[in-house]
Amino acid sequence: MSAGVALALSPVTVALCVRKSTRVTAVVGGLIAALGCLFTSFATQFHQLFFSYGTVVGVGVGLTRDCSTLMVAQYFKRRRELVEIFIVSGSGLGIAVMSTFIKGAIRAIGWRLGLQAVTGAVFVTFILGTFYRSASLYHPQRRAILHLKNQNKIKRKMKDRNKSDDRQPFFDFSTLRSKTVRILLMSTGISAFGINTPIFYLAYHAEEEGLGDTAELLQAYLGLAWAVGCAAFGLLVRQNSAECRIARQYLTQAAVFVCGLATMALTAVEGSYSGYVLFAWVYGIFCGGYHYSLKMYTYERVRSRNFARTWGFVQCSQAVPIAIGVPLSGYINVGCGGKAGYYFSSTCSLIGSLSLFCIDLHRRSVSNKHTKENGGAATCDPQTGPTRRSRSRDRDVPAPTALVLGADFVGSGRAGRDLLDSIGPGSLGSPPPNVENYLMLSEYENNLIAELPNLNERRGRRWSLVVSNTNSPQPSTIQDETPEHKNSIKWKKKCHTNNRLITVINEASL
Incomplete structure (x- = not known):
């Protein structure tokens, strides 16, 4: 029953440590556990033994044990798994040492004096609990933390007292x-x-x-x-x-x-x-x-x-x-x-x-x-038809659109889609097949698919490069232009929706 009581009080112990103080809870737990052993040594009837050892000792052990878990969490964050090895091993070492100690003490001086000797050993937990200190006391910016806490207290006093408490619930x-x-x-x-x-x-x-x-x-x-x-x-x-x-x-x-x-x-x-x-x-x-x-x-x-x-x-x-x-x-x-x-x-x-x-x-x-x-898996069943992802890939992509993968310039259309399908994790400069690499490529492809409708909407507004020296000019255009104008403008971009001309810097001048 003592073990059951100690485990049942675990949520209460954690709530007390979070809401109040871990050190106070540990000290009180050590004192209760020692008093429970002392009361057991004076028991003369079964119900007294049942209450003192089954209930009082259980409460003390529960308060003491859970406080150690919370205190370890404050000091060891990166090496939590390593420190927990020693914490959990303590239960086994306690079984090995205390069972031998109790048997020897009871055999040597009797069960009453033996339990009183155990009381002295358990009282050590009361003393050790007094050494628990919050990890924030050793923080390099402790003064700044204390200043922020004082500012928060002042702000709380200035607020209306009728407002609800912002703290977490007890449970x-x-x-x-x-x-x-x-x-x-x-x-x-x-x-x-x-x-x-x-x-x-x-x-x-x-x-x-x-x-x-x-x-x-x-x-x-x-x-x-x-x-x-x-x-x-x-x-x-x-x-x-x-x-x-x-x-x-x-x-x-x-x-x-x-x-x-x-x-x-x-x-x-x-x-x-x-x-x-x-x-x-x-x-x-x-x-x-x-x-x-x-x-x-x-x-x-x-x-x-x-x-x-x-x-x-x-x-x-x-x-x-x-x-x-x-x-x-x-x-x-x-x-x-x-x-x-x-x-x-x-x-x-x-x-x-x-x-x-x-x-x-x-x-x-x-x-x-x-x-x-999300529309099914990435694979396509020929009987049920293409999935959402495959349908997106089969859309007609404007020819001038392009996709940049790493340092490669990949044209869109059927050739660009074939090259995109053939790209693996290793071609992007990443390590050989790895789950994360495939996930990154999948996310990139999904982002590309999401952009395709926008590219289709801008199909009527796309720009086309017009090379003036390769295309044969109209006679009317040649008559109107001067030689200086021909030398200064060699590249033009013409919009299909309107007749605006955009001047681009000549490559030979760079």
Whole structure:
């Protein structure tokens, strides 16, 4: 329940940090988490334990964890993917270290004093929260920023107080308008019913099967594997090789799919220490990779401006499934015997992985819709007739019109259109076949097609070059002109709509 409460409060935490202060929220969260552990150490009844650890500790952990995500966003913008590797890996290292520390403290000094020792460790988050500072304090133009803020405050005071507030709402649901985000929330919620179940029950099953002394090592292996998985998936996300690049969506799908298979394979492990160790490493690597790739895929979809609020909704979508799915798997294990509850967990993980393919279907439907609105594809079906683009090319283009491509002068008409069709990306001085090059050529052709009607309208107003020394002059013209006039004017442009003569500079005089 503590994990569910922490995830459910994620949108509230993000809103508080955006509206108020990240440092104050982190300090309050660290204090609440420490007090929750302290109250748990004095609990004498189950409902007290339920409230102190399940609710108070959950609230404190939720406030503290989300503040770190927002603070990282202020300082690291270009290397966000690299820094998130260390942030997400911290959860795995916390599992490895705190599980060993809690077990050792409770075994040495008892569970009450052991929880009080844990309170001292958790109180460190309260101290660390006081060191959070806004990145604008270190900006080189900090004084100018403060001056602008003061000017804005003065302007607000001068405005009428009855006017509505221009600030963003406390809960901003604008990102939920995206269908991709909604599909992502659905997939994450379904996966959360079972992907985290082994984290809670792995040590319990090891102790039941006579491996109690190694339960701490299994939790440590699981935490270390989580960190290794974050590092491995982080390298895959950050690598810039064009030959081998995996989309973040497919990394997320592959990670949760393997976690589902590993959870199903756990049902076959009974009393084997090596089997539990193998499961801890395989499951831990892909579980850590899933949490990292999910975070980075969300960041890729909504970018940095809307990431904080969207990530809050993604975490909130996991709250109820974790609070219900983990106990439900435990009840199935007790009721049906063995590890039957893991079949439910693995099934939810596999369904959540496959549901991400709905994003591809949505993209395809949107692209088809845009294609139909734009007049169909660029290819032409001989049975249905030419498309909009091909019809535009078949129009009669005035002979004098011309098209400049790079340094080449291409005449229009049939010869010009044939040359335009034969032009590829490489002929324009660009690299060999590339998607961007084809897109640039397509845009250029579309712009040309859009200009063709205007050229046809100006057909009656086009200019024609008349070379006076090559064409035979009329007798009346020769009689009227003087020799000086013949030497000064050799090139003329004559308009078909009116009888205006335009003088052009003689080439021999240049």
